[in-house]
Each structure stands twice: as structure tokens, then as C-alpha cells.
Amino acid sequence: MDKSTQEKLARYRQLRAAQRNVNHILPDWLPRNALKECGKALGFYREGRLVFNSEDETSVLMDYCIYDYRPDGQNAIERYAAQASIELNSDERLILDAMLRARYSLFGIDEIVRGVGVHTLDLVRGDSGFIVDIGLSETAVKGLVLACRIMSPADVEFSMTTGAGLPADLAILERVAKEIPERFGERTSDIVGMSPERAAEFSAFIIRVFLEGNASSRMSYEDIAKQGMARSESKAGRNDPCPCGSGKNYKKCCGATGKPVSLPDRRLMERNLRAVQKLMAKQDFGSVDEMNAYLRQVSGIGRIPRWVPETPLEQAQDIIYQALETPEKKERVRLAMEALKVCDDCSDAYVLLAEEAAEIPEEARNWYQQGVEAGERALGPEVFANEPGHFWGIIETRPYMRAREGLADCLYFLGEFEAAMEHYREMLRLNPNDNQGIRYKLLSCLMERNDIDAARELLGQYKDEYSAYWFFTRALIAFIEQGASREANKQLRKALRQNSHVVRYLLGQRKMPRTLPDRIGFGDKDEAIAYVAEFADAWMDTPGALEWVKVTTPLHYKHR
Structure with missing residues (x-):
């Protein structure tokens, strides 16, 4: 510099x-x-x-x-x-x-x-x-x-x-x-x-x-989690504030000692949003000081008031937030069990147990299933009847949605494909904005199942999606239906413009990493890795598809 x-x-x-x-x-x-x-x-x-x-x-x-x-x-x-x-x-x-x-x-x-x-x-x-x-x-x-x-x-x-x-x-x-x-x-x-x-x-x-x-769903990198592959942890950048809370830069704190420090779980951000909603629920603030405290909170400046849980469910959820801040796995499991003693309708407690305590997929599925049932009890039928369309915008629905996503992932991993895809479809109905990235999982499932009509319909529902998942899958479908046609070549060129890195991983010119990236950005190498990890089987199962890509792709895309 x-x-x-x-x-x-x-x-x-x-x-x-x-x-x-x-x-x-x-x-x-x-x-x-x-x-x-x-x-x-x-x-x-x-x-x-x-x-x-x-x-x-x-x-x-x-x-x-x-x-x-x-x-x-x-x-x-x-x-x-x-x-x-x-x-x-x-x-x-x-x-x-x-x-x-x-x-x-x-x-x-x-x-x-x-x-x-x-x-x-x-x-x-x-x-x-x-x-x-x-x-x-x-x-x-x-x-x-x-x-x-x-x-x-x-x-x-x-x-x-x-x-x-x-x-x-x-x-x-x-x-x-x-x-x-x-x-x-x-x-x-x-x-x-x-x-x-x-x-x-x-x-x-x-x-x-x-x-x-x-x-707003594109304002930050998208989280990626894939069954069957280890997931890398988010690490602090050298010049970022150290996550240990010292106030120093990471390189001058834990980074100087070589001690890895993971970034906080993103679920912890919801604690502040819960505080925002609790304050706003009062609608009419009692004083200027109260209003100013709220303003500073939502703007991310000044001291953010701590969320104060009141109901048993909120108290259980607060215990889960404590667990997410705890580095020891054994302690996280203990806190999750403690949360269930306070309120057995706490979906996130079951999610945490599925993530931390389950030793086999069937056990994780059972925890997630209990989390879904707990969420249904906690939310009540009126929320499901009246709130589809912006489900994720209501903080209280998010633990349920996490449990349902985990259940669907387990079902698919265990070979219960139709049941898994039904969960994915229902989650998109409840929350078409899809803050969780469910559409990518459903698209991968549909392509693996060779359900081209349903895949095309899903692509149409998010027709302006700007990701490798959409661009390269459109190209693959065009090849499946028309072979190496003008339309297929056109779709492949569009995909290459969106992310030129995909081809190198798809053709084996670059080795896939042992762990998936924790977050991706549209058009970058991490997005290419995540896409190939999920969609490589669909390409390999399509006769002639990889050879078509190899022959059609300009050299400067392959080796740039």
C-alpha cells in the first residue's frame, strides 16, 4: 500500500x-x-x-x-x-x-x-x-x-x-x-x-x-451448511476487533499468540432485535430518555440495552443465548437441557441438542422433530394462519424455522427425500423472502431427483436471483433439454459472467477444500465451492454435460 x-x-x-x-x-x-x-x-x-x-x-x-x-x-x-x-x-x-x-x-x-x-x-x-x-x-x-x-x-x-x-x-x-x-x-x-x-x-x-x-437479505454473506462435509469456523480478520472482547485488534491480541477465535454465533444478534421489538411494543414511550435509549439501540450506536426476558419461554431462550456464547460443548449441552426445564416449548434448545448432543443422524432428527413441535406450540395456530409471507421478520418464528430446516436436512440425509422437500416447500411458503437460503437446498434436491419441471418452476419463482446456483442450474437444464444448443451455450455464457470460478472446480482443475466456506459472496470462489459441493452430482449424472462445459468454456475462464 x-x-x-x-x-x-x-x-x-x-x-x-x-x-x-x-x-x-x-x-x-x-x-x-x-x-x-x-x-x-x-x-x-x-x-x-x-x-x-x-x-x-x-x-x-x-x-x-x-x-x-x-x-x-x-x-x-x-x-x-x-x-x-x-x-x-x-x-x-x-x-x-x-x-x-x-x-x-x-x-x-x-x-x-x-x-x-x-x-x-x-x-x-x-x-x-x-x-x-x-x-x-x-x-x-x-x-x-x-x-x-x-x-x-x-x-x-x-x-x-x-x-x-x-x-x-x-x-x-x-x-x-x-x-x-x-x-x-x-x-x-x-x-x-x-x-x-x-x-x-x-x-x-x-x-x-x-x-x-x-x-436486505443480500446485505451480508450467506451462511452455507452442507450435510456430510465438515464446516469451517468463521475467523476474525487481522485488523478486526478481537472477538474476545479486549478492545484490541485481533492481530495484536489473540491473533498474536496464534490462538484461533471464532466469531460470535449469528443467532446472538437476535437478542438485540428482541430488545428492539419489546421496547417498540409499548408504542408510546414514557420519557424522552426512554425514546433516546431505543434510538441508540436500533442505530447500533451507544450502549445497547440488554434484552430482559419475562415469560418462561423468553427465559429459556435467554439461557440458549448464554449457551451460544459458551466455548465448551459439554456446557452448551447442559445449558440446553436447563432451558428445557424452564420451558419445554423452546425450539432453539432442541436445535442446539441436535447440533451438539446427537451422535447419529436419527438422533439429530428426533431432536429437530421435537423442536418443530415445540415451535408449533409456542407460536400457536394464529401465527401460522395470519403471518405467512413475512415469517422470518417475526423474531419469535426463527427458532421454529431453524428446527424445521434441521429436520428437513436430516430427513434428506436419511433418504426420506419427499418428506424433506415438502418441509422445504412449506418453509418457502411461510417465508418467500427466504432468509435461510432454503431455495438453494430445494433446488439441489430437485436436480438430484431429476425433477426438471419442479426445478424450472422454482427458478421462475426467484427469476431475478443473481447467484451461481441459479445461473449454472439454468445452463444445466438447458443442456438436459436441448443438448449443446444455442440456448444452452447462451445460458452457460451468462453463468460464466456471474461466476467464472465454478468451471475450474466443476472440471476438477482446482481441488475442492476439505471444509466448506462458512460464508459466501456472489461471484466469488467460495460461492463456486459451495455450488459445486451441492450440484456436482447433478452435472456428473447428466451424460455429456461436463464435456460440453469443457469444450464450450473459453480458455481465459478456465485458467484466469
Whole structure:
């Protein structure tokens, strides 16, 4: 890394620190009903409560509240700037001025500088720039389109994001491209010259379209778990905060001693979401301090209040969260059994026992089956009757969905294919947004069973899916039905553009690892490994398919 880049990153970190300081204060300047009103505007507020599919969505809501909510003509930033005493030449003042000029738009990623940031093109306004964002630079792929808000501090030649971004797929982009001119004008000047009120309408429109297109489910890498293969643990990056809680970088803490430290179980994030929902269920906060505590919680800044369980089921669930934080397997099993003594309707306790205590697949199946039955008792028939369509957005359904996924996986592993696929189909009916990635498992099952009609139907249900699973399976189906035809070759070319790494693993030019990646990103090597692990049998069982790929694939894809 050259000196100028190092200096840029050093300045970026200084400005990020100043931004965190300002963000900590801004919720105090929001009106009392900001969350509810903004939640309604963005579609988060349903049936008297805020419903989030992920913690990232809370950041999207908070960003909109701070920048776009103007019941009296001013947003929180303008109120704070008008009354606060901030040193004129301080970084906080620089950040505040940049926030006042921040804009929400669609940004296409042209080039990526790993570990630094991304070169972007504003697809609405037409100008280009460079966004310094270390996390984004590690996960983004070239060609990605991101909806986010950026700010440009006056003393630097780069921009910074203000909050979570939402990635687009083809269907989202087509809808946005069609409706923006109709709603906001066809000329660039119509967008650039919008009033603050129209700008708020613009960002709300973009956010709603992206969320309706399930963009938030693509905001983080997808977890991958495959029966019959060992699963690697997530490890902290060298410059990440050490998961042991010391406050130091991993490389200067446990990483310096060679001690492996796994990242926290993602299920633990739900504890914070439960706290959010419990607070919001009150609907009318008793004091400004209570409201501010909530605001800081959902924005991920300041101290997050701990979830306080009240019912026996909640108390059992809290014991499970303690178990997930426990490094010793024996202790995790003990805590799971303790949770069941508190409440035998705790699905996650059975899930944990299936994961940790089962020695054979049949035993795991029995634990998962009990978890499904416990979830049905805990949720009650009304939830199953009234909530299909956004099941995962209700935190209380997630333990049940995990148990049902585990049961289906075990059934398939034990040869009960039809029963397993029926569970997968029902889970997609309950939660078509498919935050768990069930569609990939079902597609793999259908291809292994040679049920091409059902596989094609599933591909159509998620027709704008941008993953190797969809692109390469479309190519395989085209070959099965038409041989090495023009259509099959066309689908293969599309698949290669989406992920050129798949071919090398599929043809054996690269050796498959002993363990699957814990998480994958669209278009990367880990996605290729995960796809081949699940779909190699379908390709090998199709006469001539691998030879077709070998002959048809251009050399630069095979050896790049």
C-alpha cells in the first residue's frame, strides 16, 4: 500500500471517529414519534409494531430518520447544527457540514480497491467518485449497484457512506429505472434540484423498492451448511476487533499468540432485535430518555440495552443465548437441557441438542422433530394462519424455522427425500423472502431427483436471483433439454459472467477444500465451492454435460 493510500485511510479513520461522535448525539434531536412515522414510510411498521428482517434494516431506518424526517421543516442534523457549540475547525464540524450536504442515490461499482474502497458512478446524477469504505471493499463485486447515502467532507478527495447500503438485483433496477422518471422527472436537474421534502420522498421510494425486492437479505454473506462435509469456523480478520472482547485488534491480541477465535454465533444478534421489538411494543414511550435509549439501540450506536426476558419461554431462550456464547460443548449441552426445564416449548434448545448432543443422524432428527413441535406450540395456530409471507421478520418464528430446516436436512440425509422437500416447500411458503437460503437446498434436491419441471418452476419463482446456483442450474437444464444448443451455450455464457470460478472446480482443475466456506459472496470462489459441493452430482449424472462445459468454456475462464 503506497503512502498516499495509507494517509487516506488514516484520515478516513479520523473522520469515521468524528462521525460516530456526532451520530451518538443526533438521536437526541429527533421528534418523539420519528421511528413510528419513518417506519410507516419505509414499510417497517406493520400491525402496530416495527418488523425487521435483519439488524442492518434498523440502520436503514435510523439513517432515514436522521436525514429525511422533517415534520417542522428541519431534520435532526439541521436542528443540532443550529444550536450546538462545535469548534469551527474540528473534525466534528467538518462531518456535520458534510452531513448537511449528504445525498441518497444509486451507485454502480466500477472498480474495487481491496482494503480501501470502491470507484463508483452515481447512476441517477451521472457523476463519478471514490468511496472509502473498508468493509464494502472486501465484500463488493464489480458491477454491483448499491442504494445508499454518501457524504463528502470538504478537506478530502473521497466520499463516505452514512449508513447501511442496499444492493440491487435486475428486477429492482428495472423497476427503479422505469418509475424514477415518472415520479421525479426525466432530467438530471430534476433530481439535483429537488427540495428536501422531495429528496425524502426519493430516498423513501428507493428504500421501499429495494426492501420489497428483498435487498436486505443480500446485505451480508450467506451462511452455507452442507450435510456430510465438515464446516469451517468463521475467523476474525487481522485488523478486526478481537472477538474476545479486549478492545484490541485481533492481530495484536489473540491473533498474536496464534490462538484461533471464532466469531460470535449469528443467532446472538437476535437478542438485540428482541430488545428492539419489546421496547417498540409499548408504542408510546414514557420519557424522552426512554425514546433516546431505543434510538441508540436500533442505530447500533451507544450502549445497547440488554434484552430482559419475562415469560418462561423468553427465559429459556435467554439461557440458549448464554449457551451460544459458551466455548465448551459439554456446557452448551447442559445449558440446553436447563432451558428445557424452564420451558419445554423452546425450539432453539432442541436445535442446539441436535447440533451438539446427537451422535447419529436419527438422533439429530428426533431432536429437530421435537423442536418443530415445540415451535408449533409456542407460536400457536394464529401465527401460522395470519403471518405467512413475512415469517422470518417475526423474531419469535426463527427458532421454529431453524428446527424445521434441521429436520428437513436430516430427513434428506436419511433418504426420506419427499418428506424433506415438502418441509422445504412449506418453509418457502411461510417465508418467500427466504432468509435461510432454503431455495438453494430445494433446488439441489430437485436436480438430484431429476425433477426438471419442479426445478424450472422454482427458478421462475426467484427469476431475478443473481447467484451461481441459479445461473449454472439454468445452463444445466438447458443442456438436459436441448443438448449443446444455442440456448444452452447462451445460458452457460451468462453463468460464466456471474461466476467464472465454478468451471475450474466443476472440471476438477482446482481441488475442492476439505471444509466448506462458512460464508459466501456472489461471484466469488467460495460461492463456486459451495455450488459445486451441492450440484456436482447433478452435472456428473447428466451424460455429456461436463464435456460440453469443457469444450464450450473459453480458455481465459478456465485458467484466469
